[in-house]
Amino acid sequence: MARVIRHVLHEELVNSRRMQRRYAQALRGLGRGSLVRKLIGGHPYYYLAAREGARVRFRYLGKLSVPERQERLAKHRKRGQYRRLLREVKQQIRFLERSLCG
Amino acid sequence: MASQRTLCHSVLERLAKAGVLEDLVLIGSWCLEGYKSYFGRKTPLTILRTRDIDFLVPRPTRLRTSVDVPALLEELGFVTDFHRGGYIRLLHPELIVEFLVPERGRGTDHPVRLPQLGINAQALRFLNMLEENTITATLEGVRVRMPHPAAFALHKLLIAPRRQGRPSKQAKDLDAAVAVLEALRVHGAIELVREHLASMPPRWRARIRQVLGTRQELREWLALLYGS
Numbered sequence A: 001m002a003r004v005i006r007h008v009l010h011e012e013l014v015n016s017r018r019m020q021r022r023y024a025q026a027l028r029g030l031g032r033g034s035l036v037r038k039l040i041g042g043h044p045y046y047y048l049a050a051r052e053g054a055r056v057r058f059r060y061l062g063k064l065s066v067p068e069r070q071e072r073l074a075k076h077r078k079r080g081q082y083r084r085l086l087r088e089v090k091q092q093i094r095f096l097e098r099s100l101c102g
Numbered sequence B: 001m002a003s004q005r006t007l008c009h010s011v012l013e014r015l016a017k018a019g020v021l022e023d024l025v026l027i028g029s030w031c032l033e034g035y036k037s038y039f040g041r042k043t044p045l046t047i048l049r050t051r052d053i054d055f056l057v058p059r060p061t062r063l064r065t066s067v068d069v070p071a072l073l074e075e076l077g078f079v080t081d082f083h084r085g086g087y088i089r090l091l092h093p094e095l096i097v098e099f100l101v102p103e104r105g106r107g108t109d110h111p112v113r114l115p116q117l118g119i120n121a122q123a124l125r126f127l128n129m130l131e132e133n134t135i136t137a138t139l140e141g142v143r144v145r146m147p148h149p150a151a152f153a154l155h156k157l158l159i160a161p162r163r164q165g166r167p168s169k170q171a172k173d174l175d176a177a178v179a180v181l182e183a184l185r186v187h188g189a190i191e192l193v194r195e196h197l198a199s200m201p202p203r204w205r206a207r208i209r210q211v212l213g214t215r216q217e218l219r220e221w222l223a224l225l226y227g228s
Helices: A002-029 A066-101 B002-017 B031-041 B067-075 B128-132 B149-162 B167-186 B189-200 B202-214 B218-226
Strands: A036-038 A043-052 A055-062 B025-027 B052-056 B077-083 B088-092 B093-102 B112-114 B118-125 B134-139 B141-147
Touching: A002 A066, A002 B077, A002 B088, A002 B167, A036 A066, B002 B067, B002 B093, B002 B141, B025 B031, B025 B128, B031 B134, B031 B141, B031 B149, B031 B167, B052 B149, B067 B077, B067 B088, B067 B093, B088 B118, B118 B202, B128 B134, B128 B141, B128 B149, B141 B149, B149 B189, B149 B202, B167 B189, B167 B218, B189 B202, B189 B218, B202 B218
Parallel strands: B025 B141, B052 B093, B093 B118
Antiparallel strands: A036 A043, A043 A055, B025 B052, B077 B088, B088 B093, B112 B118, B134 B141
Protein backbone atom coordinates (compact mmCIF):
# COMPACT_ATOMS: atom_id res chain seq x y z
CA MET A 1 0.00 0.00 0.00
CA ALA A 2 2.86 2.37 0.85
CA ARG A 3 4.26 1.85 -2.65
CA VAL A 4 0.88 2.63 -4.22
CA ILE A 5 0.57 5.85 -2.20
CA ARG A 6 4.12 6.82 -3.16
CA HIS A 7 3.34 6.21 -6.82
CA VAL A 8 0.14 8.31 -6.63
CA LEU A 9 2.04 11.15 -4.92
CA HIS A 10 4.75 10.99 -7.58
CA GLU A 11 2.17 11.05 -10.36
CA GLU A 12 0.53 14.08 -8.74
CA LEU A 13 3.90 15.81 -8.42
CA VAL A 14 4.56 15.35 -12.14
CA ASN A 15 1.07 16.71 -12.88
CA SER A 16 1.55 19.70 -10.57
CA ARG A 17 4.91 20.61 -12.12
CA ARG A 18 3.34 20.49 -15.55
CA MET A 19 0.47 22.61 -14.27
CA GLN A 20 2.93 25.17 -12.86
CA ARG A 21 4.54 25.54 -16.30
CA ARG A 22 1.15 25.92 -17.99
CA TYR A 23 -0.09 28.61 -15.56
CA ALA A 24 3.22 30.51 -15.85
CA GLN A 25 2.90 30.34 -19.66
CA ALA A 26 -0.74 31.49 -19.53
CA LEU A 27 0.21 34.39 -17.25
CA ARG A 28 2.94 35.50 -19.66
CA GLY A 29 0.36 35.47 -22.46
CA LEU A 30 -1.92 37.80 -20.52
CA GLY A 31 0.67 40.57 -20.25
CA ARG A 32 1.30 42.74 -17.20
CA GLY A 33 -0.06 45.79 -15.44
CA SER A 34 -3.33 47.19 -14.09
CA LEU A 35 -5.68 49.63 -15.72
CA VAL A 36 -5.72 53.01 -13.96
CA ARG A 37 -8.24 55.80 -14.67
CA LYS A 38 -7.27 59.42 -14.21
CA LEU A 39 -9.69 62.33 -14.50
CA ILE A 40 -7.99 65.22 -16.30
CA GLY A 41 -10.05 68.32 -17.01
CA GLY A 42 -13.16 66.26 -16.25
CA HIS A 43 -12.30 63.66 -18.91
CA PRO A 44 -11.26 60.08 -18.09
CA TYR A 45 -7.89 58.93 -19.46
CA TYR A 46 -6.46 55.47 -18.95
CA TYR A 47 -2.96 54.31 -18.03
CA LEU A 48 -1.39 50.89 -17.64
CA ALA A 49 0.40 50.73 -14.29
CA ALA A 50 3.13 48.08 -14.11
CA ARG A 51 6.02 47.54 -11.71
CA GLU A 52 9.51 47.83 -13.19
CA GLY A 53 11.97 46.91 -10.48
CA ALA A 54 11.47 49.23 -7.50
CA ARG A 55 9.16 51.70 -9.23
CA VAL A 56 5.72 51.63 -10.79
CA ARG A 57 5.59 52.96 -14.33
CA PHE A 58 2.41 54.40 -15.88
CA ARG A 59 2.05 53.91 -19.62
CA TYR A 60 -0.46 56.23 -21.29
CA LEU A 61 -3.28 54.43 -23.12
CA GLY A 62 -5.55 57.40 -23.77
CA LYS A 63 -9.32 57.31 -23.98
CA LEU A 64 -10.55 53.71 -24.13
CA SER A 65 -13.86 52.52 -25.50
CA VAL A 66 -16.15 50.40 -23.30
CA PRO A 67 -15.25 47.08 -25.07
CA GLU A 68 -11.52 47.90 -24.80
CA ARG A 69 -11.90 48.59 -21.08
CA GLN A 70 -13.92 45.42 -20.55
CA GLU A 71 -11.31 43.36 -22.39
CA ARG A 72 -8.49 44.77 -20.26
CA LEU A 73 -10.47 44.27 -17.05
CA ALA A 74 -11.29 40.68 -18.03
CA LYS A 75 -7.56 40.04 -18.64
CA HIS A 76 -6.78 41.59 -15.27
CA ARG A 77 -9.30 39.34 -13.51
CA LYS A 78 -7.96 36.30 -15.36
CA ARG A 79 -4.40 37.19 -14.27
CA GLY A 80 -5.57 37.42 -10.65
CA GLN A 81 -7.27 34.04 -10.94
CA TYR A 82 -4.22 32.38 -12.54
CA ARG A 83 -1.85 33.93 -9.98
CA ARG A 84 -3.98 32.51 -7.15
CA LEU A 85 -4.08 29.08 -8.80
CA LEU A 86 -0.33 29.19 -9.47
CA ARG A 87 0.25 29.88 -5.77
CA GLU A 88 -1.93 26.86 -4.97
CA VAL A 89 0.06 24.67 -7.37
CA LYS A 90 3.37 25.81 -5.84
CA GLN A 91 2.05 24.89 -2.38
CA GLN A 92 1.04 21.47 -3.70
CA ILE A 93 4.50 20.95 -5.20
CA ARG A 94 6.19 21.84 -1.90
CA PHE A 95 3.86 19.47 -0.02
CA LEU A 96 4.38 16.62 -2.50
CA GLU A 97 8.16 17.06 -2.57
CA ARG A 98 8.28 17.01 1.23
CA SER A 99 6.03 13.92 1.33
CA LEU A 100 8.19 12.03 -1.17
CA CYS A 101 11.54 13.00 0.34
CA GLY A 102 10.57 12.69 4.01
CA MET B 1 -11.38 18.24 -0.74
CA ALA B 2 -14.47 20.45 -0.44
CA SER B 3 -13.23 22.75 -3.19
CA GLN B 4 -12.46 19.73 -5.39
CA ARG B 5 -16.06 18.56 -5.04
CA THR B 6 -17.39 22.06 -5.73
CA LEU B 7 -15.21 22.29 -8.82
CA CYS B 8 -16.33 18.83 -9.97
CA HIS B 9 -19.95 19.96 -9.58
CA SER B 10 -19.23 23.14 -11.59
CA VAL B 11 -17.55 21.17 -14.39
CA LEU B 12 -20.44 18.68 -14.62
CA GLU B 13 -23.02 21.44 -14.47
CA ARG B 14 -21.34 23.42 -17.24
CA LEU B 15 -21.10 20.36 -19.47
CA ALA B 16 -24.75 19.55 -18.73
CA LYS B 17 -25.91 23.11 -19.50
CA ALA B 18 -23.92 23.06 -22.74
CA GLY B 19 -25.84 19.89 -23.65
CA VAL B 20 -22.88 17.51 -24.00
CA LEU B 21 -22.83 15.70 -20.66
CA GLU B 22 -25.64 13.32 -21.64
CA ASP B 23 -23.54 12.16 -24.60
CA LEU B 24 -20.45 11.50 -22.47
CA VAL B 25 -19.71 8.65 -20.10
CA LEU B 26 -17.81 9.33 -16.90
CA ILE B 27 -15.12 6.71 -16.39
CA GLY B 28 -12.18 6.27 -14.01
CA SER B 29 -12.01 6.49 -10.25
CA TRP B 30 -14.63 9.26 -9.95
CA CYS B 31 -17.23 6.62 -10.87
CA LEU B 32 -16.86 5.18 -7.40
CA GLU B 33 -18.32 8.39 -6.00
CA GLY B 34 -21.30 7.94 -8.32
CA TYR B 35 -21.65 4.27 -7.36
CA LYS B 36 -22.08 5.35 -3.74
CA SER B 37 -25.36 6.99 -4.74
CA TYR B 38 -26.24 3.98 -6.93
CA PHE B 39 -25.64 1.41 -4.17
CA GLY B 40 -26.60 3.63 -1.25
CA ARG B 41 -24.37 5.75 0.92
CA LYS B 42 -23.68 2.93 3.40
CA THR B 43 -21.75 0.88 0.84
CA PRO B 44 -18.03 1.33 1.54
CA LEU B 45 -16.43 2.29 -1.76
CA THR B 46 -13.22 4.04 -0.94
CA ILE B 47 -10.10 3.82 -3.01
CA LEU B 48 -7.08 5.98 -3.50
CA ARG B 49 -7.59 8.29 -6.44
CA THR B 50 -5.74 10.99 -8.32
CA ARG B 51 -7.15 14.32 -9.49
CA ASP B 52 -8.02 12.96 -12.94
CA ILE B 53 -11.63 13.01 -14.03
CA ASP B 54 -12.02 11.10 -17.30
CA PHE B 55 -14.84 11.31 -19.80
CA LEU B 56 -15.40 8.72 -22.48
CA VAL B 57 -16.66 9.98 -25.81
CA PRO B 58 -18.52 7.07 -27.46
CA ARG B 59 -17.67 6.21 -31.07
CA PRO B 60 -19.03 6.90 -33.57
CA THR B 61 -19.28 10.34 -32.01
CA ARG B 62 -22.90 11.46 -32.06
CA LEU B 63 -22.88 14.66 -30.06
CA ARG B 64 -26.13 16.57 -30.25
CA THR B 65 -24.44 19.94 -29.78
CA SER B 66 -20.99 21.38 -30.38
CA VAL B 67 -19.17 23.18 -27.62
CA ASP B 68 -15.66 24.49 -27.11
CA VAL B 69 -14.86 22.61 -23.88
CA PRO B 70 -11.50 24.33 -23.16
CA ALA B 71 -13.22 27.75 -23.42
CA LEU B 72 -16.13 26.50 -21.33
CA LEU B 73 -13.85 25.45 -18.48
CA GLU B 74 -11.38 28.33 -18.82
CA GLU B 75 -13.67 30.53 -16.73
CA LEU B 76 -13.23 28.07 -13.86
CA GLY B 77 -9.46 28.53 -14.07
CA PHE B 78 -8.57 25.49 -16.20
CA VAL B 79 -5.57 25.77 -18.51
CA THR B 80 -5.13 23.65 -21.62
CA ASP B 81 -2.23 21.23 -21.66
CA PHE B 82 -1.11 19.67 -24.92
CA HIS B 83 0.33 16.31 -23.99
CA ARG B 84 3.29 15.11 -26.04
CA GLY B 85 0.99 12.40 -27.39
CA GLY B 86 -1.02 15.21 -29.02
CA TYR B 87 -4.11 14.90 -26.85
CA ILE B 88 -5.46 17.65 -24.61
CA ARG B 89 -5.86 17.71 -20.86
CA LEU B 90 -7.51 20.53 -18.94
CA LEU B 91 -5.57 21.30 -15.79
CA HIS B 92 -6.63 22.87 -12.52
CA PRO B 93 -4.92 22.45 -9.12
CA GLU B 94 -7.97 20.51 -7.90
CA LEU B 95 -8.93 18.55 -10.99
CA ILE B 96 -7.54 17.28 -14.31
CA VAL B 97 -10.15 16.76 -17.02
CA GLU B 98 -9.32 14.31 -19.75
CA PHE B 99 -11.28 12.92 -22.71
CA LEU B 100 -10.86 9.38 -24.01
CA VAL B 101 -12.26 7.42 -26.93
CA PRO B 102 -12.34 3.65 -27.52
CA GLU B 103 -9.42 2.45 -29.65
CA ARG B 104 -10.35 0.70 -32.85
CA GLY B 105 -8.66 -1.79 -35.12
CA ARG B 106 -4.94 -2.11 -34.66
CA GLY B 107 -4.82 1.09 -32.69
CA THR B 108 -2.77 4.21 -33.21
CA ASP B 109 -0.51 6.51 -31.23
CA HIS B 110 -2.18 9.54 -32.75
CA PRO B 111 -4.87 11.43 -30.84
CA VAL B 112 -8.44 11.44 -32.10
CA ARG B 113 -9.70 14.88 -33.11
CA LEU B 114 -13.09 15.81 -31.72
CA PRO B 115 -13.93 19.18 -33.31
CA GLN B 116 -17.44 19.11 -31.76
CA LEU B 117 -15.77 19.45 -28.36
CA GLY B 118 -12.74 21.47 -29.45
CA ILE B 119 -10.35 18.84 -28.14
CA ASN B 120 -8.09 15.94 -29.11
CA ALA B 121 -8.79 12.73 -27.20
CA GLN B 122 -6.61 9.77 -26.38
CA ALA B 123 -7.72 6.40 -27.77
CA LEU B 124 -7.49 3.47 -25.37
CA ARG B 125 -8.18 -0.24 -25.71
CA PHE B 126 -11.27 -1.96 -24.18
CA LEU B 127 -13.20 1.26 -23.52
CA ASN B 128 -16.07 0.13 -25.74
CA MET B 129 -17.20 -2.28 -23.03
CA LEU B 130 -17.73 0.73 -20.75
CA GLU B 131 -19.88 2.64 -23.23
CA GLU B 132 -22.09 -0.37 -24.01
CA ASN B 133 -23.33 -0.95 -20.45
CA THR B 134 -24.12 2.30 -18.70
CA ILE B 135 -26.22 3.50 -15.79
CA THR B 136 -27.16 7.01 -14.71
CA ALA B 137 -26.12 8.00 -11.20
CA THR B 138 -25.84 11.22 -9.25
CA LEU B 139 -22.40 12.70 -8.81
CA GLU B 140 -22.10 15.96 -6.90
CA GLY B 141 -25.79 16.62 -7.47
CA VAL B 142 -25.63 16.13 -11.25
CA ARG B 143 -27.04 13.14 -13.15
CA VAL B 144 -24.15 11.52 -15.00
CA ARG B 145 -23.85 8.49 -17.27
CA MET B 146 -21.25 6.02 -16.07
CA PRO B 147 -20.42 2.38 -16.78
CA HIS B 148 -22.48 -0.28 -15.05
CA PRO B 149 -20.50 -1.26 -11.91
CA ALA B 150 -20.11 -4.81 -13.28
CA ALA B 151 -18.60 -3.50 -16.52
CA PHE B 152 -16.40 -1.10 -14.54
CA ALA B 153 -15.02 -3.90 -12.33
CA LEU B 154 -14.45 -6.32 -15.23
CA HIS B 155 -12.76 -3.56 -17.25
CA LYS B 156 -10.36 -2.87 -14.36
CA LEU B 157 -9.53 -6.59 -14.17
CA LEU B 158 -9.00 -6.68 -17.92
CA ILE B 159 -6.62 -3.73 -18.09
CA ALA B 160 -4.65 -4.46 -14.90
CA PRO B 161 -2.15 -6.83 -16.63
CA ARG B 162 -1.52 -4.18 -19.30
CA ARG B 163 -0.01 -1.87 -16.68
CA GLN B 164 3.39 -3.45 -17.23
CA GLY B 165 6.18 -1.66 -15.40
CA ARG B 166 3.58 0.24 -13.36
CA PRO B 167 2.81 -2.17 -10.50
CA SER B 168 1.27 0.56 -8.33
CA LYS B 169 -1.22 1.48 -11.03
CA GLN B 170 -2.02 -2.20 -11.42
CA ALA B 171 -2.61 -2.51 -7.67
CA LYS B 172 -4.93 0.52 -7.83
CA ASP B 173 -6.92 -1.05 -10.68
CA LEU B 174 -7.30 -4.31 -8.79
CA ASP B 175 -8.32 -2.50 -5.58
CA ALA B 176 -11.01 -0.60 -7.48
CA ALA B 177 -12.25 -3.82 -9.14
CA VAL B 178 -12.46 -5.68 -5.83
CA ALA B 179 -14.20 -2.74 -4.08
CA VAL B 180 -16.91 -2.62 -6.76
CA LEU B 181 -17.28 -6.42 -6.96
CA GLU B 182 -17.69 -6.49 -3.18
CA ALA B 183 -20.42 -3.82 -3.40
CA LEU B 184 -22.17 -5.87 -6.11
CA ARG B 185 -21.96 -9.00 -3.94
CA VAL B 186 -23.45 -7.16 -0.95
CA HIS B 187 -26.36 -6.12 -3.21
CA GLY B 188 -26.84 -9.66 -4.53
CA ALA B 189 -25.79 -8.75 -8.07
CA ILE B 190 -23.11 -11.38 -8.68
CA GLU B 191 -25.32 -13.07 -11.28
CA LEU B 192 -25.29 -9.79 -13.20
CA VAL B 193 -21.47 -9.80 -13.17
CA ARG B 194 -21.50 -13.37 -14.50
CA GLU B 195 -23.84 -12.26 -17.30
CA HIS B 196 -21.54 -9.38 -18.20
CA LEU B 197 -18.59 -11.74 -18.15
CA ALA B 198 -20.38 -14.26 -20.35
CA SER B 199 -21.08 -11.57 -22.94
CA MET B 200 -17.39 -10.75 -23.30
CA PRO B 201 -15.15 -12.23 -26.03
CA PRO B 202 -13.47 -15.53 -24.95
CA ARG B 203 -9.98 -14.00 -25.01
CA TRP B 204 -11.02 -11.25 -22.61
CA ARG B 205 -12.70 -13.80 -20.32
CA ALA B 206 -9.53 -15.89 -20.33
CA ARG B 207 -7.45 -12.83 -19.46
CA ILE B 208 -9.70 -11.94 -16.51
CA ARG B 209 -9.56 -15.54 -15.34
CA GLN B 210 -5.77 -15.40 -15.47
CA VAL B 211 -5.70 -12.17 -13.44
CA LEU B 212 -8.01 -13.61 -10.79
CA GLY B 213 -5.85 -16.68 -10.56
CA THR B 214 -2.59 -14.85 -9.99
CA ARG B 215 -3.35 -13.27 -6.63
CA GLN B 216 -4.41 -14.96 -3.44
CA GLU B 217 -6.88 -12.22 -2.48
CA LEU B 218 -8.61 -12.51 -5.87
CA ARG B 219 -9.00 -16.31 -5.91
CA GLU B 220 -12.40 -16.25 -4.17
CA TRP B 221 -13.68 -14.14 -7.08
CA LEU B 222 -12.38 -16.76 -9.48
CA ALA B 223 -14.62 -19.31 -7.78
CA LEU B 224 -17.58 -16.91 -7.63
CA LEU B 225 -17.41 -15.81 -11.24
CA TYR B 226 -16.17 -18.95 -12.98
CA GLY B 227 -17.37 -21.55 -10.50
CA SER B 228 -13.93 -23.16 -10.21
